[in-house]
Amino acid sequence: MSALAPALTYAVPARRHPVVQFILHQPLGAGGLVFIVIMALAAIFAPWVTPYDPLTVDYGSMLAAPSWQHWMGTDSFGRDMLTRVIYGARTALAVGFLASFVGSTAGAIIGVVSAYFGGKIDMIIQGFMDILLSFPIIVLALTVVAMLGQNIVFGVDINLIIAISIPMVPRVGRVVRASALAIRELPYIDAARAAGFTNTRIIFRHMVPNVVAPYLIMLTAYVAQAILSEASLSFLGLGVTEPTASWGLMLSGAAADFYQQAPWMIIFPGLAISLAVFAFNLFGDSLRDWLDPKIKI
């Protein structure tokens, strides 16, 4: 007995808060998260943190180089670039989160339903997903944009969100289906069936909560993809339209005409896209490693 005593007094490490654990184990991901939070705060409080108005045209200071008055210079309308980059974060994050939420949620539900029912239903759903998967992301998004046109509700183009989220559905669906297939075989699902619960109840109360890990991982990863899609579509003139500030839109049109005169018009919006996507990728990767390393994004 006495030999066991030291083992009994062994200090059990205090259980840390999950957020603290995440920061300790995934410092890079935590860095990404910090950047995302800063960006989100800047976007939300844009009117208070920006030095100028994003829409005010000032022909007196057209194409001004970066200076103490205009840290990132001005564009061909004399609008302050820093202000527009911060307002652009609003567009990017709003579209990014909304599209990723819509796409991942639809994908997750379809994935779980497909796995739960199996058999013919699974085959038909997967067949349809395969069809969607055979379009490149940008091609599918472009086609949907062309098909739907614009539909602005509360300042957000709903159809743009749909166009960006549709290509995510089969990709998220596939990953979530794989996780759900494993869950379907577990005894508590059998128990729920034996108890006579409806399919809807089993799917939403018993299966969906157990695929939250892959869902969250895909959701984060696809915010980055959505930001890229929004930038590409806006660049092509098929996404967000002037005068709304959008990083992709800032790179198109006039920016290309002033390559040499005003390189800051090209450099800063692109840097903003890259940093935002980089932060979400870092965070998403770490979230994956932390929650479920086996998932392939």
Place this chain on the structure above:
Amino acid sequence: MLRYLIHRALLMIPTLLGVAILVFFMLRLMPGDPVQMMLDGANVSKEVVEAERARLGLDQPIYLQFIKWLGSALTGDFGYSIWTGKPVLHEIAIRLELSLEVAVLATMLAVALALPLGTLSAIFKDTWIDHTIRVFSIAGLAVPSFWLGMIIILGLLTMFSWIPPLTFTPFMQDPKANLLQLIWPALAVGYRYSAVSTRMMRSSILEVLQEDYIRTARAKGVYERLVISRHALRNALLPVITVIGLEFAFLIGGLVVTEQVFNLNGIGKLFVQAIARGDYTLLQALVLLVSVVFVLVNFVIDMLYAVFDPRIRYR
């Protein structure tokens, strides 16, 4: 092997048919009447519009239109572009060479970078070599190709006063001018491409290195160099081939934005033009082409798997 090949080939048919149906009906939902767009608001009588609709077959029921379109598409006839009036296949063919060449160049670049970098990263896991390569590749996923293209143009413009040429020089005509024109867009899209492949290469090797046969090889005293090159690399390559194949397929039609930046008249630019003009005969052929390429590449990848990994054939 032959049985597997035939079985896998037959599986492509429902997918391709589904793609064709989806593309056809999706594009019919597009807003705007192509005939009106073509006549560009010109003040013409109702009869002229109706005659034009009849000429294009737009007055028939939609399922008949589909069957007719599918029937001629199977014989290689995709009809005429509503906008230019030339055969759709001709419009695509004259641009395919360019897009294909950029895709091939980008693939070569990606493979040349990804295989050594991914291997080094895996062998020297958690050292500064690994960290540097991982930062390089995760950055490659973040930088949009079209912006990288703009930065490349900016650099070339500042250093050499180079501007993207307005016309395309075919390789056969002047290989040097051709390569000088296309190497930059290939570099812009190739960075992302190589980043994706490098990551896959790294994780694939790390996975293979856990296998029993690697331990056996090491235990029997095989040189580490040979363990990596003969045992690990061979088995790690399959998932990388998948990624490379899929990215290649996407590049054929997915260069949409980069082609715009470099002023290249390829498939991607044609795609945007077709959307802007509501030219759906062209659009449906383009979307179909892109997804057929994708399905075929998938088929080839599966065949490669079966060749390299006999276990797959006998399942």
